[in-house]
Amino acid sequence: xxxxxxxxxxxxxxxxxxxxxxxxxxxxxxxxxxxxxxxxxxxxxxxxxxxxxxxxxxxxxxxxxxxxxxxxxxxxxxxxxxxxxxxxxxxxxxxxxxxxxxxxxxxxxxxxxxxxxxxxxxxxxxxxxxxxxxxxxxxxxxxxxxxxxxxxxxxxxxxxxxxxxxxxxxxxxxxxxxxxxxxxxxxxxxxxxxxxxxxxxxxxxxxxxxxxxxxxxxxxxxxxxxxxxxxxxxxxxxxxxxxxxxxxxxxxxxxxxxxxxxxxxxxxxxxxxxxxxxxxxxxxxxxxxxxxxxxxxxxxxxxxxxxxxxxxxxxxxxxxxxxxxxxxxxxxxxxxxxxxxxxxxxxxxxxxxxx
Ligand code: NAD
Ligand code: DAU
Numbered sequence: 433x434x435x436x437x438x439x440x441x442x443x444x445x446x447x448x449x450x451x452x453x454x455x456x457x458x459x460x461x462x463x464x465x466x467x468x469x470x471x472x473x474x475x476x477x478x479x480x481x482x483x484x485x486x487x488x489x490x491x492x493x494x495x496x497x498x499x500x501x502x503x504x505x506x507x508x509x510x511x512x513x514x515x516x517x518x519x520x521x522x523x524x525x526x527x528x529x530x531x532x533x534x535x536x537x538x539x540x541x542x543x544x545x546x547x548x549x550x551x552x553x554x555x556x557x558x559x560x561x562x563x564x565x566x567x568x569x570x571x572x573x574x575x576x577x578x579x580x581x582x583x584x585x586x587x588x589x590x591x592x593x594x595x596x597x598x599x600x601x602x603x604x605x606x607x608x609x610x611x612x613x614x615x616x617x618x619x620x621x622x623x624x625x626x627x628x629x630x631x632x633x634x635x636x637x638x639x640x641x642x643x644x645x646x647x648x649x650x651x652x653x654x655x656x657x658x659x660x661x662x663x664x665x666x667x668x669x670x671x672x673x674x675x676x677x678x679x680x681x682x683x684x685x686x687x688x689x690x691x692x693x694x695x696x697x698x699x700x701x702x703x704x705x706x707x708x709x710x711x712x713x714x715x716x717x718x719x720x721x722x723x724x725x726x727x728x729x730x731x732x733x734x735x736x737x738x739x740x741x742x743x744x745x746x747x748x749x750x751x752x753x754x755x756x757x758x759x760x761x762x763x764x765x766x767x768x769x770x771x772x773x774x775x776x777x778x779x780x781x782x783x784x785x786x787x
Contacts, residue, residue: 434671435559437517438465441509443500443548444522445469446477448625449563449659453519454482456663458489466492468513470506471522472499475774480766481624500544506551517559518552519670520545523594526628527567528782530590531724541593542600549604561670562601562614566655566680567591569616571727578616579733580678587725598678605676613673615666617681618732622659622752623759626770628778630654634693635760636767638700638713645783648722650690653729657683658752661745665734668743679741682732685749693717699757720786 440457444450446469454467467489471477479486479495486493494513498505500522509515522544524530524537545562552560569578570585584599586592604610625632634644665681673679697713707713737743747755760767 435517436465437463437559439468439514440465440517440519441468441470441513441515443470443518443520444477445495446471446473446479446481447521447525448476448622449620449662450521451478451481451624452622452659453521453663453666454493455485456660457667458485458492460667466494466513468509468515469493469495470498470500470509471495473497474524475772475778476525476626478624478766478770480769501539501547503547503551506547507555510551510555510557515557517561517670518548518557519561519563519666520548521563523597524590527588527590528628528723529778530588530593532781534589534593537589537593541590542596545597545600549600549610553604553608553610558611559670560601560604560610560612561666562597562612563666564598564614564616565591565594566616566618566682566730566732567727568595568598569730572729572731574729577731577733578680580616580680580736587727602676602678611675613669613675614678615669615681616678616732617662617665618655618657618683618730620659620662621656622756623763624766625659625756627767628775630689631692631696631756632760634696635700635757638696638716639704639761641707641716643718644693644697644713644716645718645720645786646689646693647720647786648726650693650719651688652726653686653688653731654692655682655731656685656687656692656749656753657681657745658747658756661747664746665737665743668741669737672741679737680732680734681737681743682734683745683749684732684734686729686731687749690717695753696757699754703757703761720783
């Protein structure tokens with residue numbers, strides 16, 4: 433089985449993973465349809481991430497600036513562009529922000545997903561894919577992996593809102609027969625990653641000789657996957673997975689935060705001029721107050737996806753990570769544009785409170 437679609441609506445297509453997904457999809461020879469990027473452009477959405485795509489693909493790419501909680505706008509967009517598949521990325525995605533101000537997470541991640549599901553059901557959209565996170569499963573100890581059968585145990589307002597959205601997707605399939613699939617992925621890295629998140633924040637601070645704020649003891653573990661490999665997993669699932677199924681996606685690439693930050697320091701020391709003090713960038717590492725409810729370890733068992741659908745990642749950590757650092761070095765104009773006044777304010781508030 434390999435499904436084909438003529439018009440794919442990508443919610444949150446101006447964000448980190450959504451913009452990478454749109455570039456990936458339009459670049460695939462087996463996809464000749466159109467892409468409708470539906471995004472309200474919060475602080476995390478940036479049209480510059482797709483400026484080249486808009487030029488290159490002309491009338492196969494449309495941007496609609498609207499909110500997923502606006503049911504009328506969602507319906508109008510589905511009708512106007514003959515949408516037959518929705519790939520749903522739009523969300524509030526940053527755990528730290530969800531701890532400070534959960535409201536928008538509840539609204540966008542829960543009400544927004546509900547609004548999309550309801551519209552898809554009413555208008556008979558042929559496929560709805562929901563993009564979710566491994567954080568819905570909570571925290572692992574030193575051993576074991578999250579599988580598709582792991583019980584949900586979210587620990588932050590962000591992960592709780594994503595868990596609620598996953599349950600809504602499941603319910604719309606079970607109750608109304610909506611043709612859905614969904615995926616839970618581990619931490620992504622790569623180009624166009626908003627610099628409030630660990631990897632881009634540390635790359636930019638290291639470049640600028642600013643402190644590198646590591647939460648707690650730096651021994652929390654994340655399972656890192658190159659963003660394009662997440663995109664290929666999603667497209668594989670959308671094309672081939674049974675309706676109502678869910679798949680875990682991960683990189684089999686567990687690293688402590690301190691190992692990631694140390695690697696960034698080494699790469700930047702190698703690629704750009706030394707700090708004025710002559711000290712290595714690792715001297716910028718500063719341990720700060722921990723994130724409340726900080727999950728210790730995430731690790732994904734993605735063998736169902738490999739076995740059922742033949743997916744495998746195309747990038748390894750060593751090359752994918754160095755390419756990512758090179759991308760930030762080569763794209764200072766993108767970095768400058770996303771650093772709005774609101775972003776600067778967030779950095780001040782978040783890191784001031786960590787002492
Ligand atoms: P992001 O914060 O970079 O981008 C989110 C996008 O959604 C932005 O373009 C924003 O403008 C848009 N958006 C937010 N609220 C909206 C609304 N109400 N209406 C329309 N658009 C809205 O997020 P990301 O890191 O690209 O994550 C995308 C999705 O993937 C999320 O659902 C997230 O939970 C999931 N996910 C992320 C990761 C990761 O490592 N980043 C891992 C697994 C799953
Ligand atoms: O696991 C998937 C999730 O990965 C996604 O669902 C989220 O949308 C995405 O933001 C990401 O969540 P994390 O909380 O794991 O990512 P973040 O980059 O915020 O943090 C990664 C780790 O680094 C985490 O253990 C906290 C730590 N950290 C983070 C920041 C921003 C620091 O030590 N210092 C920091 O300044």
